[in-house]
Amino acid sequence: MWRGGWGPFTRWMDAICSGMTVPADIDLPLLAVFDAIHRERSVTGAARRVGLSQPATSAALARLRRRLADPLFVRTPAGMVPTPRADEIAPAVREVLDTVRMRILARPITDPAASAGTLRLSIVDASALRFLPRIVAHLQRIAPRWTVETVPLQPAEVPRALETGDVDLAVGNLGALTAPGFYRQRLESTRYLVIRRADHPRLRRAPTLRDYLESRHAIARAPGAPPSVLERALAARGHVRDVVLQVPQFLLLPAVVAGTDLIATVPAHVAQAFAGPASIAASPLPFKAPELVLHQGWHARTHDDPLGRWIRATVRAALRVPD
DNA sequence: TTATTGTTGGATCCGAGGAT
DNA sequence: ATCCTCGGATCCAACAATAA
Numbered sequence: 001m002w003r004g005g006w007g008p009f010t011r012w013m014d015a016i017c018s019g020m021t022v023p024a025d026i027d028l029p030l031l032a033v034f035d036a037i038h039r040e041r042s043v044t045g046a047a048r049r050v051g052l053s054q055p056a057t058s059a060a061l062a063r064l065r066r067r068l069a070d071p072l073f074v075r076t077p078a079g080m081v082p083t084p085r086a087d088e089i090a091p092a093v094r095e096v097l098d099t100v101r102m103r104i105l106a107r108p109i110t111d112p113a114a115s116a117g118t119l120r121l122s123i124v125d126a127s128a129l130r131f132l133p134r135i136v137a138h139l140q141r142i143a144p145r146w147t148v149e150t151v152p153l154q155p156a157e158v159p160r161a162l163e164t165g166d167v168d169l170a171v172g173n174l175g176a177l178t179a180p181g182f183y184r185q186r187l188e189s190t191r192y193l194v195i196r197r198a199d200h201p202r203l204r205r206a207p208t209l210r211d212y213l214e215s216r217h218a219i220a221r222a223p224g225a226p227p228s229v230l231e232r233a234l235a236a237r238g239h240v241r242d243v244v245l246q247v248p249q250f251l252l253l254p255a256v257v258a259g260t261d262l263i264a265t266v267p268a269h270v271a272q273a274f275a276g277p278a279s280i281a282a283s284p285l286p287f288k289a290p291e292l293v294l295h296q297g298w299h300a301r302t303h304d305d306p307l308g309r310w311i312r313a314t315v316r317a318a319l320r321v322p323d
Numbered sequence: 324t325t326a327t328t329g330t331t332g333g334a335t336c337c338g339a340g341g342a343t
Numbered sequence: 344a345t346c347c348t349c350g351g352a353t354c355c356a357a358c359a360a361t362a363a
Contacts, residue, residue: 029328044351056329058353063328080352 031093033060037073038090039164041080098301112310116145119311120167122153124222126250127172127294130269131187131319138318155225162299168311174295176226181300185312187321189291191284192230193271195254196263198279206283207263218245218253218262230265233289254280267292 029050036046037057047057065072068089073080082090119139123132128150139146151167155176161167162182170177174184194212196203203211219241221228227235234241244262247253253264254274271282296315302308316323 042351043353053330054351055331055353055355059328062353 030060030064031097033057034064034072034086035090035093035097037061037080038082038086038093043080112307113143114145117143117147117307119146119148119169121148121150122158122161122167122170123150123172124152124249126220126267126270129251129273130190130267130294131171131315135315135318138314142314142317154222158297159299162297163301165301168298168302168308169315170297171315172294173228173292174297175229175293177295177297182297183300183303184295184297185316185321187294187296187315187319189293190267190269191291192265192289193268193282194263194265194285195257195271195274195280195282197258197261198281200261200263200281202261203263207286209286212263212286213239213241215242215263216244216261217241218247218256218260218264219243220248220250220253220264220266221246222248229290229292233287237287239287 032050033046033052036049037043040046040049043057043061044054047054050057052060061073068085070085071083072086073082119135121135132148132150136148139148151161153161153167153170158167158170158174158177159179159182162170171187177184194207196207196215203215207215245256247256250266250270253266254270256262257264258274258279265285268282271280274280275282296312298308298312302311313323315321
């Protein structure tokens with residue numbers, strides 16, 4: 001968000017508008033307040049977002065209401081709910097603000113690798129285990145002043161975080177990121193393996209389909225996540241697992257499996273990372289299932305942005321994925 | 324100088340939720 | 344049902360900074 005005052009920007013806008021027939025009453029700060037309230041559903045939240053005090057934000061909303069002759073947002077138990085008029089103009093407002101941010105205010109990036117920056121990455125445990133070491137190592141080599149922050153978002157939160165810019169990029173199982181305005185690129189795929197404790201009393205060899213279905217399972221599933229390709233493959237065959245434990249992260253499963261008679265189905269890289277040290281045995285799935293495809297995903301907002309392009313190319317290079 | 328927009332500090336209103 | 348508390352929105356006053 002814009003911080004540190006609007007004075008210089010107002011002057012630029014006036015300079016731009018003075019030579020045109022466009023009336024110089026475009027009030028960009030008001031549009032930023034509108035967009036913030038529309039996103040946050042709260043005047044207080046919007047105030048934090050745009051860096052104004054809460055009364056000032058409320059006053060800005062009052063000015064917007066006068067100018068547009070519409071209440072724009074009404075107070076309800078669910079927050080400040082936009083009126084139809086507010087919903088109607090919101091996409092256009094966002095487009096204007098994005099254009100200003102990306103094409104006017106953004107500093108031209110001549111060499112991102114030589115500058116400092118922070119890569120904010122939505123990535124969860126198993127994908128982080130797989131990709132993060134290589135991404136960080138590659139950044140250390142080519143852009144040593146860059147830092148990485150990972151944000152473990154629930155699948156349903158990822159699109160909004162990409163859209164608002166709270167994260168730059170999402171990496172992992174992005175099967176649900178198919179809405180218009182989002183892009184995905186395949187990074188790699190991985191098969192699933194079944195893990196059990198190495199001294200499992202019943203399963204001394206790789207489990208058969210019957211073993212698999214008769215065993216009790218620990219599974220990883222984020223709250224609100226759509227069924228994985230594995231779950232869909234099981235459902236398509238009419239197989240039902242006896243699930244004793246559901247956790248949100250794959251990385252918890254090896255420890256659970258090592259200490260119980262439960263079995264778990266995990267991406268191969270998770271199984272391989274824990275196979276030796278934790279006395280875990282890994283075997284192929286006893287039925288056919290598609291591989292888990294891992295993507296990097298981003299919002300249209302950054303599709304043509306030079307920095308966005310550089311970030312995605314950097315991730316590709318780190319993982320040796322061709323363009 | 325004036326108008327605008329911002330600040331802080333304080334007050335009020337309103338609805339939700341918990342306690343009685 | 345009533346009361347109380349809390350959070351959030353709104354309004355007001357006084358003042359500061361800035362552009363026209």
